[in-house]
Amino acid sequence: MKPLSLPPRLLMGPGPINCYPRVLQAMSTQLVGQYDPVMTGYMNEVMALYRQVFNTNNKQTLLVDGTSRAGIEAVLVSCIEPGDKVLVPVFGRFGHLLAEIAERAGAEVHTIETAWGEVFAPEQIEAAIREIRPKVLAVVQGDTSTTMLQPLEHLGEICQRYDVLFYSDATASIGGNPFETDKWGLDAVSVGLQKCLGGPSGSAPVTLSEKYVECVRKRHHVEAGIRDAHHQSASGSRIRSNYFDLPMIMDYWGEERLNHHTEAASMLFCARECAVNLLDEGQEAVLSRHKTAGDAMLAGIQAMSLQPFGDLSNKMTNVVGVNIPDEVDGEAIRSTLLNTFNIEIGTSFGPLKGKIWRIGTMGYNAREDAVYHTLQSLETVLRRSGMSLPLGEAVDAAMAVYAGRAE
Amino acid sequence: MKPLSLPPRLLMGPGPINCYPRVLQAMSTQLVGQYDPVMTGYMNEVMALYRQVFNTNNKQTLLVDGTSRAGIEAVLVSCIEPGDKVLVPVFGRFGHLLAEIAERAGAEVHTIETAWGEVFAPEQIEAAIREIRPKVLAVVQGDTSTTMLQPLEHLGEICQRYDVLFYSDATASIGGNPFETDKWGLDAVSVGLQKCLGGPSGSAPVTLSEKYVECVRKRHHVEAGIRDAHHQSASGSRIRSNYFDLPMIMDYWGEERLNHHTEAASMLFCARECAVNLLDEGQEAVLSRHKTAGDAMLAGIQAMSLQPFGDLSNKMTNVVGVNIPDEVDGEAIRSTLLNTFNIEIGTSFGPLKGKIWRIGTMGYNAREDAVYHTLQSLETVLRRSGMSLPLGEAVDAAMAVYAGRAE
Numbered sequence: 001m002k003p004l005s006l007p008p009r010l011l012m013g014p015g016p017i018n019c020y021p022r023v024l025q026a027m028s029t030q031l032v033g034q035y036d037p038v039m040t041g042y043m044n045e046v047m048a049l050y051r052q053v054f055n056t057n058n059k060q061t062l063l064v065d066g067t068s069r070a071g072i073e074a075v076l077v078s079c080i081e082p083g084d085k086v087l088v089p090v091f092g093r094f095g096h097l098l099a100e101i102a103e104r105a106g107a108e109v110h111t112i113e114t115a116w117g118e119v120f121a122p123e124q125i126e127a128a129i130r131e132i133r134p135k136v137l138a139v140v141q142g143d144t145s146t147t148m149l150q151p152l153e154h155l156g157e158i159c160q161r162y163d164v165l166f167y168s169d170a171t172a173s174i175g176g177n178p179f180e181t182d183k184w185g186l187d188a189v190s191v192g193l194q195k196c197l198g199g200p201s202g203s204a205p206v207t208l209s210e211k212y213v214e215c216v217r218k219r220h221h222v223e224a225g226i227r228d229a230h231h232q233s234a235s236g237s238r239i240r241s242n243y244f245d246l247p248m249i250m251d252y253w254g255e256e257r258l259n260h261h262t263e264a265a266s267m268l269f270c271a272r273e274c275a276v277n278l279l280d281e282g283q284e285a286v287l288s289r290h291k292t293a294g295d296a297m298l299a300g301i302q303a304m305s306l307q308p309f310g311d312l313s314n315k316m317t318n319v320v321g322v323n324i325p326d327e328v329d330g331e332a333i334r335s336t337l338l339n340t341f342n343i344e345i346g347t348s349f350g351p352l353k354g355k356i357w358r359i360g361t362m363g364y365n366a367r368e369d370a371v372y373h374t375l376q377s378l379e380t381v382l383r384r385s386g387m388s389l390p391l392g393e394a395v396d397a398a399m400a401v402y403a404g405r406a407e
Numbered sequence: 408m409k410p411l412s413l414p415p416r417l418l419m420g421p422g423p424i425n426c427y428p429r430v431l432q433a434m435s436t437q438l439v440g441q442y443d444p445v446m447t448g449y450m451n452e453v454m455a456l457y458r459q460v461f462n463t464n465n466k467q468t469l470l471v472d473g474t475s476r477a478g479i480e481a482v483l484v485s486c487i488e489p490g491d492k493v494l495v496p497v498f499g500r501f502g503h504l505l506a507e508i509a510e511r512a513g514a515e516v517h518t519i520e521t522a523w524g525e526v527f528a529p530e531q532i533e534a535a536i537r538e539i540r541p542k543v544l545a546v547v548q549g550d551t552s553t554t555m556l557q558p559l560e561h562l563g564e565i566c567q568r569y570d571v572l573f574y575s576d577a578t579a580s581i582g583g584n585p586f587e588t589d590k591w592g593l594d595a596v597s598v599g600l601q602k603c604l605g606g607p608s609g610s611a612p613v614t615l616s617e618k619y620v621e622c623v624r625k626r627h628h629v630e631a632g633i634r635d636a637h638h639q640s641a642s643g644s645r646i647r648s649n650y651f652d653l654p655m656i657m658d659y660w661g662e663e664r665l666n667h668h669t670e671a672a673s674m675l676f677c678a679r680e681c682a683v684n685l686l687d688e689g690q691e692a693v694l695s696r697h698k699t700a701g702d703a704m705l706a707g708i709q710a711m712s713l714q715p716f717g718d719l720s721n722k723m724t725n726v727v728g729v730n731i732p733d734e735v736d737g738e739a740i741r742s743t744l745l746n747t748f749n750i751e752i753g754t755s756f757g758p759l760k761g762k763i764w765r766i767g768t769m770g771y772n773a774r775e776d777a778v779y780h781t782l783q784s785l786e787t788v789l790r791r792s793g794m795s796l797p798l799g800e801a802v803d804a805a806m807a808v809y810a811g812r813a814e
């Protein structure tokens with residue numbers, strides 16, 4: 001068999017993106033046993049690190065072993081009992097996903113929708129909460145399908161007033177846009193590594209407030225094979241999934257160390273390194289790096305005479321939607337960028353399919369040279385496809401942003 | 408922050424075990440995009456490789472992104488509709504796990520149980536099938552909690568006669584004990600990497616027969632955010648989990664490439680390398696290596712005057728249970744082995760807790776030197792704890808097995 005051999009792609013789509021080299025290296029670390037004090041020590045360290053990433057004091061801050069939607073499903077299926085009302089404000093594909101996962105968990109799901117490219121005002125969400133009186137508000141922070149960032153800072157206070165559990169999936173936004181679990185009053189947050197945290201898909205950090213934990217602890221259940229006099233089950237209705245049963249996962253991560261799954265150690269090392277990378281550079285510095293890279297990419301796109309998509313005042317820092325000009329074949333452009341320049345930019349889903357490209361500047365790739373290479377190459381490919389566009393202005397505009405000069 | 412730094416443990420428990428170095432290296436490979444032809448090419452290659460690992464022609468052979476129990480839950484929740492009958496023969500902890508996962512999926516679960524340390528005769532299973540008429544027979548092949556290997560070769564024919572879906576979890580046994588998906592008539596199999604395949608926990612290869620696929624395709628559902636004229640949903644009752652919805656996962660791995668999760672690329676590279684490692688060395692050679700290492704460990708244990716646990720005629724090759732002698736403190740022995748000798752052996756669950764140690768010889772560690780170091784160190788620690796035992800005979804007995812001389 002041939003050894004693995006991958007081309008050196010520069011991944012400038014909506015994620016996954018290139019991993020930080022140190023994150024890749026961490027995954028090659030040889031294992032220790034799952035109950036080795038060294039391993040449980042690293043599990044505890046990862047909890048502490050992600051408390052910092054999430055800006056929270058939540059004790060229950062841990063990894064769900066799976067991709068980012070594993071974290072979403074764990075949070076929702078653990079707290080939703082059949083018939084519970086869940087409100088999902090939908091402003092893109094991932095809102096639909098939250099709604100669908102909640103439905104499958106047995107929830108009575110209510111959605112409010114806005115056009116793709118817009119977000120909700122707090123008043124709209126409060127009005128829906130007042131009418132529906134849900135148990136849970138589930139909202140995506142950054143929806144890469146539209147590049148929009150839903151402001152969350154006023155929603156916690158509203159949820160508290162109506163006694164609603166406030167959950168957000170911040171997979172696409174965390175590390176590239178401010179996120180304040182405690183200050184914003186969130187009860188549950190789930191993320192993935194494959195966007196601004198600069199890792200691969202496959203581990204889902206979550207953080208859970210005391211209120212959320214109290215809610216799910218009532219549904220705690222101990223497996224028959226390991227049940228004994230000290231480990232009996234609570235009386236609440238059983239969570240529909242074993243794998244995503246957060247009370248059991250908390251017992252595995254907690255002092256009890258009650259066996260559930262076998263922790264995916266390599267992905268834990270990887271998640272640790274993603275957090276260490278963020279905290280070593282400093283959250284403010286990383287946010288600023290994402291802001292500058294995103295501003296530079298946007299300035300370049302506009303200088304090239306391309307039109308960005310959506311309400312720019314609510315755009316995520318780390319991805320921009322670009323309306324595909326009528327005169328070009330969007331997929332042909334993407335294909336040439338990939339095959340000739342080794343640069344990947346993204347396509348779209350649902351109502352935006354074929355209408356916009358999505359260009360990301362995330363994690364390791366929220367970097368000056370990556371922005372310039374992408375703009376130059378896109379310009380070249382568009383020019384050679386016959387499109388008329390100003391030459392050299394894109395990279396100049398991006399360089400001006402980096403030079404601190406607003407154009 | 409300090410860099411990751413782990414002690415050089417020799418992991419001789421029931422898994423996880425030390426990974427093959429090439430498997431660890433593969434995880435450090437830089438990513439490409441999830442729809443990059445290079446990535447989808449590797450996904451197709453992984454499907455082909457695991458068909459060989461599973462000894463099957465099943466088209467639907469793919470990875471579930473999560474630990475081995477993620478694969479179990481995906482198989483069960485995708486085929487079980489609420490009220491369906493599932494039969495689980497329980498001969499250890501993991502039988503209880505299958506039963507519990509099936510229950511949470513809404514099944515009417517029937518179990519038959521045997522003492523820990525024994526397995527079932529095909530007639531016992533057939534009698535239960537005749538009485539219960541389940542939709543699914545779910546049985547673990549190797550249950551590390553007892554070290555027993557349930558023979559499966561006669562069960563496929565029985566299941567076919569009664570029109571029962573035949574599912575087995577072979578996480579603990581695959582790669583170290585024969586497994587024949589097609590020859591034995593299995594409809595679904597799930598495994599993990601962290602035992603004889605020599606990888607870390609975190610990816611769950613599964614293979615699905617046409618009969619199984621036909622059953623779950625009726626429940627196919629397309630997410631709202633990506634539904635369009637070409638991708639509509641089937642009419643069957645919706646699968647209770649989005650993450651574990653195998654029809655959707657098949658669409659992601661199939662020509663459709665319909666987005667579901669973002670494939671955990673690093674774990675895919677890892678799973679690929681586990682399979683390549685097995686197939687490069689050759690399945691027969693790897694099985695034989697596990698058989699010899701297991702026999703040598705058993706011979707050493709017996710020569711040391713320790714008593715192995717359970718019915719040895721149905722023992723897995725890759726793990727042996729050892730009755731903890733009355734005169735020693737089992738946990739103190741394990742602790743000294745770990746802290747002084749950097750060797751990990753396993754403890755036990757449930758009814759065997761505190762009664763047996765479990766010593767594994769799996770994957771990379773199904774190796775002559777690993778067997779000798781473990782026996783020598785165990786002998787030293789037992790001797791120094793005050794136990795009287797024959798000295799040097801354990802390693803001699805193991806060496807005799809390797810020399811091809813039966814003692």
